[in-house]
Amino acid sequence: MGAFIGRRILQGIIVLFLVSFIAFIIFQYLGDPVMTLAGRYATQAQRAEVREALGLNKPFYVQYFNFLKNAFQGNFGMSYVTKVPVLNLILERLPASLELAIVAEAFAVILGISLGVFVSANPQNFASKFLMTGSLLGISLPTFLVGILLIYIFSIILGIMPTSGRGETVTILNFWRSGLLTFDGWRHIILPAFTLGMFQMALLFRITRGAMLEVLGAEYIRTAWAKGLKGKSVLFKHALRNALIPVITMVGLQFGQLIGFSIVTESIFQWPGAGNLLLNSMYESDFPVVATYVIIVALIVVILNVLVDISYAFLNPKIRY
Amino acid sequence: MLNKINQIRKTKFFIHFIKKPLAVTALVVISILFLGALFAPVIAPQNPYDMDKLDLANSLLPPIWMEGGQFPYLLGTDVQGRDIFSTILYGSRTSFLVGISVVVISGLLGGGVGLFAGYFGGIFDTVVMRTADTVLSFSKTLIAMLLLGVFRQSSVILVILAIVVSDWVQYARTIRGEVLSVKEEEYVLASQAIGGTSLRTVFKHVLPNSVSPLLVVAAVDFGIAIMLEATLSFLGVGIPVTQPSLGMMISQGRNYLYAGKWWLIFFPGLTLMALVFSLNLISDWLRDEIDPKVKNI
Numbered sequence: 001m002g003a004f005i006g007r008r009i010l011q012g013i014i015v016l017f018l019v020s021f022i023a024f025i026i027f028q029y030l031g032d033p034v035m036t037l038a039g040r041y042a043t044q045a046q047r048a049e050v051r052e053a054l055g056l057n058k059p060f061y062v063q064y065f066n067f068l069k070n071a072f073q074g075n076f077g078m079s080y081v082t083k084v085p086v087l088n089l090i091l092e093r094l095p096a097s098l099e100l101a102i103v104a105e106a107f108a109v110i111l112g113i114s115l116g117v118f119v120s121a122n123p124q125n126f127a128s129k130f131l132m133t134g135s136l137l138g139i140s141l142p143t144f145l146v147g148i149l150l151i152y153i154f155s156i157i158l159g160i161m162p163t164s165g166r167g168e169t170v171t172i173l174n175f176w177r178s179g180l181l182t183f184d185g186w187r188h189i190i191l192p193a194f195t196l197g198m199f200q201m202a203l204l205f206r207i208t209r210g211a212m213l214e215v216l217g218a219e220y221i222r223t224a225w226a227k228g229l230k231g232k233s234v235l236f237k238h239a240l241r242n243a244l245i246p247v248i249t250m251v252g253l254q255f256g257q258l259i260g261f262s263i264v265t266e267s268i269f270q271w272p273g274a275g276n277l278l279l280n281s282m283y284e285s286d287f288p289v290v291a292t293y294v295i296i297v298a299l300i301v302v303i304l305n306v307l308v309d310i311s312y313a314f315l316n317p318k319i320r321y
Numbered sequence: 322m323l324n325k326i327n328q329i330r331k332t333k334f335f336i337h338f339i340k341k342p343l344a345v346t347a348l349v350v351i352s353i354l355f356l357g358a359l360f361a362p363v364i365a366p367q368n369p370y371d372m373d374k375l376d377l378a379n380s381l382l383p384p385i386w387m388e389g390g391q392f393p394y395l396l397g398t399d400v401q402g403r404d405i406f407s408t409i410l411y412g413s414r415t416s417f418l419v420g421i422s423v424v425v426i427s428g429l430l431g432g433g434v435g436l437f438a439g440y441f442g443g444i445f446d447t448v449v450m451r452t453a454d455t456v457l458s459f460s461k462t463l464i465a466m467l468l469l470g471v472f473r474q475s476s477v478i479l480v481i482l483a484i485v486v487s488d489w490v491q492y493a494r495t496i497r498g499e500v501l502s503v504k505e506e507e508y509v510l511a512s513q514a515i516g517g518t519s520l521r522t523v524f525k526h527v528l529p530n531s532v533s534p535l536l537v538v539a540a541v542d543f544g545i546a547i548m549l550e551a552t553l554s555f556l557g558v559g560i561p562v563t564q565p566s567l568g569m570m571i572s573q574g575r576n577y578l579y580a581g582k583w584w585l586i587f588f589p590g591l592t593l594m595a596l597v598f599s600l601n602l603i604s605d606w607l608r609d610e611i612d613p614k615v616k617n618i
Contacts, residue, residue, distance in 0.1 A: 015455050026471055133343070136605060140598035142548045144555045145571065145590045152578055152586075253458060260460020264552060279556065282470035290471065301458050 008309045012302040019298040024067045027077070027291040028056075076292040081284050086292045090274055094296075095176045096166055097266065097273035101258050103180070103189055104197035109251060112201040113240075116208025116247075120216060121235055131205070138202030143261050147195040147268035154191060162188050164270035192269040196262055200254055207250050211243035218242075245312070252308030256301040344606035347599035354596055358413040365407035366393040370565060375402045381577070384584050397584040399573065405584060409592050411565035415477065416547045416596060422481045423488055423546035424539050430485065431492025432535055438493065439500030439531075440523050450497070453490040461487045461545075462552055469558040480559050484549050488542065495538050499531035506530070533611050540604030544597040551593055567593045 042050070051057055058066075070076070076086040115135075119128040154161040167188035169177045179185030215221065216239055224234045263275035270276070274293060281289035357364060367374050379402040383390050390397065396405040438446040456464070465483040469475060503509065504527055512522045551568030553559030560566040567589045574585025 011451065011454075014451075018455070136601050137594075137598055140544065140548075140601045141594055142551055142555075142568075142597070144552060144568075145593065148571065148575060148578065148586060149590075152583070156579060256458045257460040257462075260463035260466075263463065263466065264556065267556065282466075282558070285473070287471075290467070294467065297459070297463070305458050 004313060005306075005310055008306050012306050015302055016295075016298055020068060020071065020295055021064065023291040023294045024064050026287055026294070027067065028063060071295065076295075077288040079281075079286050079289050081281070081286045086288045089289060090277065090292055090296060091175070093272060093274040093277045095178065096271060097259075097262060097275055099178065099180055100189060100192055100196060100265070100271060100273060101255070101262055103193040104195075104262075105200065105251065105255065105258060107193055108197040108200035108204055112204030113208050113244075113247060116205045117212060117235060117240060119205075119209045120212030120239075121231070123213070132209075135202040135205050138198055139206075141198070143195060143199065143264045144268055146198055147192070147265060150191045150195060151268070161191050166272055192265050192271055195268070196258065196265045199261065200258060203254065204247060204250060208243065208247050211246050212239055215239045215243045249308055249312055252304050252311075255304050256297075259297055259300070341606050343602050347602035347606075350595055350599045351603070354413055354592065354599075355417060357410050358417050361407075361410035361414055365404070365410045366395075367404040367407045369403040369408040369411055370563065377402050381582055383582075396588045397582075399570070399585055400577065405570075405588055408565055408570055409567065409589055412567040412570055412589065413592060413596065415560055415564065415566050416550060416593070418477065419481055419484070419550040420543045420547040423484050424543050426481065426485050427488040427542065428492050428535060428539055431489030432496050432532070434489065435493030435496035436500055436523060436528060436531070439497035440504055440519075440527055446497075449493060453494055456487045456490045457494075459487070461549060465549060465553060466556065466558055469553060475559060475561045477560060477564065480550055480553060483553075484546055488546065491538055491542065492535060495534050496531055499534055500527055503527050503531045537604055537608045537611060540600055540607055544600035544604070547593070547600075548597055 056063070074087055078084065079086050079089055082089065115131055119125075119131055122128050150161075151163050155163040165188060166179045167184035168182040169179045169185060170181045171177050172181070179189060221234060221239055224238045229238075259275070262273065263279055265271065266273045266275040267279050274296075278290060278293045281287075281293075362368070369375075379391070379394065379398050380400050382394050382398040382402075384397045384405075385392060385395050387397075394404050394406070396409070398404055399408070434449055438449040461484065464487045465480075468483040468486060469479060472479070509522060509526050512526050517525075550559055551566065551571070554566040554568030555572045557572065559568060562569065570589040571586050571593075574582070574589070577585050
């Protein structure tokens with residue numbers, strides 16, 4: 001068990017190194033930091049000075065090592081556009097993205113799993129068949145289309161939901177601006193969270209249903225029925241617990257996907273999160289921001305994956321790598 | 322004898338297919354869209370990317386059945402006077418081109434890599450599978466977007482390649498899993514025992530017996546690739562503006578939604594949805610047919 005977790009953590013670290021290397025290449029070779037820092041009209045001597053100061057005349061591996069050293073100290077350089085330390089820029093936007101992702105994930109997990117259980121318990125029901133086809137539609141709709149559709153219906157036609165932004169926010173713990181503590185904040189998060197979570201919900205629904213159907217055919221479930229247990233107890237205590245393993249894995253693994261889709265969602269709803277920042281930085285060739293975003297997302301994804309692997313090993317005693 | 326079995330299997334396949342009205346409808350929808358895309362230059366009343374044919378006087382016309390609609394602009398026009406119906410036909414050409422290319426390239430690349438990784442194992446297998454895990458834990462949208470955004474260039478080919486970078490993985494994983502079980506079968510051992518070369522064993526015995534699940538993956542993937550292209554074009558990092566794309570139509574139409582010009586988005590959106598939904602319906606049916614055990618996703 002310990003060895004298994006250790007190996008997973010080691011793999012995570014290797015992945016992070018690979019990603020940091022890619023980020024380094026983006027950072028160092030795609031932008032021109034000399035031009036940006038010294039200015040367009042700098043003399044040859046001034047440029048050489050900046051090059052010297054940045055260590056750009058050093059060998060490749062020394063530069064990479066310095067990049068890593070700086071990154072470990074939280075120093076990812078300055079944004080070319082706003083001239084603000086990149087890390088601050090991203091950390092300031094991260095709470096908005098995380099809140100959106102968490103609300104979306106919560107919505108997807110709760111609704112996806114309950115509907116999955118319902119359908120597995122009543123497979124021949126008309127509502128179940130409708131839900132099965134509906135969920136296929138759910139994974140067939142591109143995120144951006146769902147977002148636009150929702151804005152059109154709820155904001156433009158009905159006029160009951162805001163079209164963009166986070167609404168009123170409250171600062172907690174000095175650095176976290178939260179929209180989840182105000183009514184206005186919740187009003188703003190509903191449409192984007194639904195947009196972001198819908199694909200996930202449809203997927204979790206289908207996985208839960210599949211896992212439940214498999215478990216419900218097992219002998220211990222027949223035993224539970226034979227004992228005369230109530231339906232609810234069999235479904236939730238005996239079946240769902242065992243069916244949840246693949247579902248939990250999926251939730252963890254899909255979080256990376258959620259971050260990817262959140263860029264699209266944030267762009268449609270003008271959500272002031274890190275995804276929107278990434279998109280704008282890309283349009284403006286602000287490479288330090290792009291590189292740092294990549295590293296931070298990789299860090300989040302790798303940590304989550306390790307946690308999923310660990311919880312997986314705990315949940316399923318059959319699997320001991 | 323074998324022929325007969327095949328014949329029976331084929332008719333069974335066919336009968337199962339006919340019995341699923343949804344799958345049949347889906348196939349009809351895809352065929353219509355495909356033919357529309359293929360013969361776009363013949364069917365379309367206007368070539369929407371020929372600047373000479375555009376007339377700003379015709380900009381933002383509503384669909385023909387609404388007040389102010391004009392022939393031949395069946396589904397209305399956009400701000401530059403482009404016929405929406407024609408643009409959809411041309412745009413779905415791009416969708417099909419990207420979808421088919423991604424499936425073929427990823428399928429060959431991922432299928433090949435997974436086949437050898439599964440059969441030979443060892444370091445190659447470890448490296449491939451760890452790469453696959455890594456790629457899978459990031460979103461395809463993010464990877465493709467970063468690649469296209471960072472290199473600041475766009476063309477249909479680059480979009481296809483940017484998608485393939487992360488897309489081959491699922492083919493590799495699927496076939497590898499299959500190969501791992503097939504290679505323990507007796508006919509594979511027999512082939513090795515009579516001195517067949519590794520390559521012969523892989524291509525004559527392992528491949529034909531492990532390739533069918535790839536069909537399901539390909540059908541799902543086709544839809545995903547089309548959605549991804551639309552998303553990238555929507556974000557402005559996909560197909561260049563001088564070429565037609567459903568995603569770009571929606572992105573451009575978004576600015577006119579507040580003004581009530583819903584047809585700019587509705588029709589391309591509907592086409593995109595119909596395309597992907599049909600592909601998913603077919604893959605769902607294929608999955609039940611090929612592998613009745615796996616009904617998970």
